[in-house]
Amino acid sequence: MMDIRERVDDRRASAEVLIYKGLTLREVEVLKWSAEGKTAAEVAIILDVKPRTVNFHISTAIRKIGACNKISAVVRATKDGVI
Known part of the structure; x- marks a missing residue:
């Protein structure tokens, strides 16, 4: 079970x-999925949306x-700690 401090940290990270x-x-x-090498078609299936x-x-x-x-874009987002 996550304590309150972890939940606050998660919300702060999301923000x-x-x-x-x-x-x-x-x-x-x-x-994030692109950084893992997934194609648009694969990501569409994972997220249940159209490619x-x-x-x-x-x-x-x-x-x-x-x-x-x-x-x-993936490289910059990764360097900046977004993904």
Whole structure:
């Protein structure tokens, strides 16, 4: 069972993720799965959405992070401790 301190830390971490470059939680999830080498089709199955929805979130995250492609977005988010 998680104590109150751990729950506060988890909520703070979640808030920091959402604040980072204005990313939504779904965009962070998509970046995390991409960092693990999953394709958009695989992520779509995992998240129970359409592949085009995954591609939309990837494109939005790339734009918000200021990266030129998915790989550089994943690298920047990883370096910054977001994923």
